[in-house]
Amino acid sequence: xxxxxxxxxxxxxxxxxxxxxxxxxxxxxxxxxxxxxxxxxxxxxxxxxxxxxxxxxxxxxxxxxxxxxxxxxxxxxxxxxxxxxxxxxxxxxxxxxxxxxxxxxxxxxxxxxxxxxxxxxxxxxxxxxxxxxxxxxxxxxxxxxxxxxxxxxxxxxxxxx
Amino acid sequence: xxxxxxxxxxxxxxxxxxxxxxxxxxxxxxxxxxxxxxxxxxxxxxxxxxxxxxxxxxxxxxxxxxxxxxxxxxxxxxxxxxxxxxxxxxxxxxxxxxxxxxxxxxxxxxxxxxxxxxxxxxxxxxxxxxxxxxxxxxxxxxxxxxxxxxxxxxxxxxxxx
Amino acid sequence: xxxxxxxxxxxxxxxxxxxxxxxxxxxxxxxxxxxxxxxxxxxxxxxxxxxxxxxxxxxxxxxxxxxxxxxxxxxxxxxxxxxxxxxxxxxxxxxxxxxxxxxxxxxxxxxxxxxxxxxxxxxxxxxxxxxxxxxxxxxxxxxxxxxxxxxxxxxxxxxxx
Amino acid sequence: xxxxxxxxxxxxxxxxxxxxxxxxxxxxxxxxxxxxxxxxxxxxxxxxxxxxxxxxxxxxxxxxxxxxxxxxxxxxxxxxxxxxxxxxxxxxxxxxxxxxxxxxxxxxxxxxxxxxxxxxxxxxxxxxxxxxxxxxxxxxxxxxxxxxxxxxxxxxxxxxx
Numbered sequence: 001x002x003x004x005x006x007x008x009x010x011x012x013x014x015x016x017x018x019x020x021x022x023x024x025x026x027x028x029x030x031x032x033x034x035x036x037x038x039x040x041x042x043x044x045x046x047x048x049x050x051x052x053x054x055x056x057x058x059x060x061x062x063x064x065x066x067x068x069x070x071x072x073x074x075x076x077x078x079x080x081x082x083x084x085x086x087x088x089x090x091x092x093x094x095x096x097x098x099x100x101x102x103x104x105x106x107x108x109x110x111x112x113x114x115x116x117x118x119x120x121x122x123x124x125x126x127x128x129x130x131x132x133x134x135x136x137x138x139x140x141x142x143x144x145x146x147x148x149x150x151x152x153x154x155x156x157x158x159x160x161x
Numbered sequence: 162x163x164x165x166x167x168x169x170x171x172x173x174x175x176x177x178x179x180x181x182x183x184x185x186x187x188x189x190x191x192x193x194x195x196x197x198x199x200x201x202x203x204x205x206x207x208x209x210x211x212x213x214x215x216x217x218x219x220x221x222x223x224x225x226x227x228x229x230x231x232x233x234x235x236x237x238x239x240x241x242x243x244x245x246x247x248x249x250x251x252x253x254x255x256x257x258x259x260x261x262x263x264x265x266x267x268x269x270x271x272x273x274x275x276x277x278x279x280x281x282x283x284x285x286x287x288x289x290x291x292x293x294x295x296x297x298x299x300x301x302x303x304x305x306x307x308x309x310x311x312x313x314x315x316x317x318x319x320x321x322x
Numbered sequence: 323x324x325x326x327x328x329x330x331x332x333x334x335x336x337x338x339x340x341x342x343x344x345x346x347x348x349x350x351x352x353x354x355x356x357x358x359x360x361x362x363x364x365x366x367x368x369x370x371x372x373x374x375x376x377x378x379x380x381x382x383x384x385x386x387x388x389x390x391x392x393x394x395x396x397x398x399x400x401x402x403x404x405x406x407x408x409x410x411x412x413x414x415x416x417x418x419x420x421x422x423x424x425x426x427x428x429x430x431x432x433x434x435x436x437x438x439x440x441x442x443x444x445x446x447x448x449x450x451x452x453x454x455x456x457x458x459x460x461x462x463x464x465x466x467x468x469x470x471x472x473x474x475x476x477x478x479x480x481x482x483x
Numbered sequence: 484x485x486x487x488x489x490x491x492x493x494x495x496x497x498x499x500x501x502x503x504x505x506x507x508x509x510x511x512x513x514x515x516x517x518x519x520x521x522x523x524x525x526x527x528x529x530x531x532x533x534x535x536x537x538x539x540x541x542x543x544x545x546x547x548x549x550x551x552x553x554x555x556x557x558x559x560x561x562x563x564x565x566x567x568x569x570x571x572x573x574x575x576x577x578x579x580x581x582x583x584x585x586x587x588x589x590x591x592x593x594x595x596x597x598x599x600x601x602x603x604x605x606x607x608x609x610x611x612x613x614x615x616x617x618x619x620x621x622x623x624x625x626x627x628x629x630x631x632x633x634x635x636x637x638x639x640x641x642x643x644x
Binding site: 086087088089092105106107108109111112114115116118119128129130131132133134135136 | 247248249250253266267268269270272273275276277279280281289290291292293294295296297
Binding site: 408409410411414427428429430431433434436437438440441442450451452453454455456457458 | 569570571572575588589590591592594595597598599601602603611612613614615616617618619
């Protein structure tokens with residue numbers, strides 16, 4: 001990557017977070033903006049909107065990669081809507097565009113994004129999210145964090161590309 | 162779905178299965194063909210090839226949805242190669258084209274397919290594969306099977322659409 | 323491609339053909355089936371349905387690669403629905419899965435398929451369809467045919483892969 | 484679209500433009516940046532690089548939606564690389580993310596983007612690019628421009644969404 005480019009960090013998670021998880025997402029967004037990173041997400045509500053709100057409050061750049069056909073579906077804190085018209089296939093672009101991924105809560109869509117990131121060698125930092133095992137052997141590929149600052153530190157220190 | 166259409170079952174799994182898992186995949190393919198189902202998979206080697214070999218040995222129809230740009234990448238037991246040129250985004254088509262998914266072993270690509278299937282409400286039957294938990298609560302959405310016959314029975318009995 | 327595999331020919335075109343164009347599409351489908359080729363299309367109505375109807379009437383295999391999330395959107399003559407959930411991105415899979423493409427009538431979706439086919443080096447045979455020029459120089463890449471038999475002959479004789 | 488959002492205009496075209504077409508693309512990029520629009524393109528060389536170079540020289544924001552798996556393929560004037568891993572399917576995201584498209588020169592990939600834009604109701608402004616006819620009737624959907632200023636004016640005045 002060009003050295004002049006800012007780091008891009010993905011924040012992924014569900015559309016119906018608990019209030020605590022939404023607060024975590026907002027803190028993560030704020031912290032990423034303070035640290036000069038660009039935020040990429042799936043562009044919709046819940047964790048995605050909370051993270052964009054946090055980043056916007058600190059003047060950060062926010063990108064939303066949308067599943068549908070209209071930029072109007074983006075949450076109001078997305079500055080740059082990318083419109084794919086490809087449904088869940090956009091999940092792959094969300095994680096591949098990032099140098100690290102922070103996963104907060106989330107449902108199966110988030111799990112698919114975690115899997116696509118790990119498949120692509122992109123580090124995943126987890127906050128109250130999925131864990132996996134295969135044949136009863138735990139898979140420890142998700143880097144655990146206890147709070148938003150730790151998550152952002154780990155994301156910025158373990159970036160791919 | 163049109164009543165005349167045959168059921169389509171996806172078999173997903175890694176490119177480097179153990180000999181036992183390859184044997185399981187071949188049995189699953191054979192059993193699906195005997196039961197009149199069409200097999201869809203990612204079209205490459207390992208579990209995908211073993212399942213196609215099994216289905217072919219019983220005269221079944223095999224479809225391989227390929228990530229690359231050429232049908233020549235398909236394993237020799239794929240009768241109908243679907244060429245997407247879309248990389249891992251083809252994983253989504255593999256599971257969405259099926260009324261149920263049988264997962265055998267597999268790595269992160271398989272995990273992404275499990276996640277996309279569950280997100281789409283398509284039943285997933287697991288043989289020696291991933292299991293997940295969220296916030297330390299086990300997610301029991303994957304229907305466990307102990308052998309190939311049980312997997313095929315469960316797949317044919319729990320189909321979506 | 324494995325020598326045992328049947329040729330796969332795409333038939334592309336609009337959802338609202340004239341009666342004559344629908345008749346052409348049906349003849350093309352019938353002729354492809356008689357000649358042993360598998361028909362792939364976008365799975366919906368109009369030219370796609372007419373071609374599938376023709377192929378089915380001769381016992382041919384028909385594949386519909388669908389833009390949406392359900393196999394139920396397929397026309398009744400599609401035997402094997404491939405469900406992508408990727409909207410118009412499925413157009414690319416339709417043409418890439420074929421060794422040649424027959425375009426009948428069609429609107430901008432068909433034009434996108436013609437362009438993707440030519441970009442991929444897959445021959446396009448045209449029946450009452452688009453023609454293009456660049457900077458006022460005609461582009462003669464589309465192989466013109468005057469009737470369904472000529473179109474099928476040219477498709478089967480000029481296949482890629 | 485949120486009123487606060489900047490307009491996003493796509494510049495599409497080939498990787499091997501003539502010197503004059505590259506100059507046109509650079510002027511278009513410069514003019515878009517001066518007028519406050521965000522530039523989106525396919526992120527690679529030729530017309531895409533020239534347009535990004537122009538926009539960058541005026542401090543504009545440039546987005547490159549890449550076909551491959553690495554941001555390193557982006558031309559050096561792309562500030563925000565979106566990595567899709569989806570090959571030519573990324574063409575669809577390039578045009579759908581824009582409120583208008585300026586096409587300069589280009590080969591079949593550009594033609595596919597023109598077709599996807601017109602299919603989505605997104606205005607296309609043409610500078611030395613493709614024209615089409617169907618059944619010998621000219622299709623005048625591409626809005627012709629004679630120079631870069633006219634192209635940018637027409638793009639900004641005819642935006643969709």
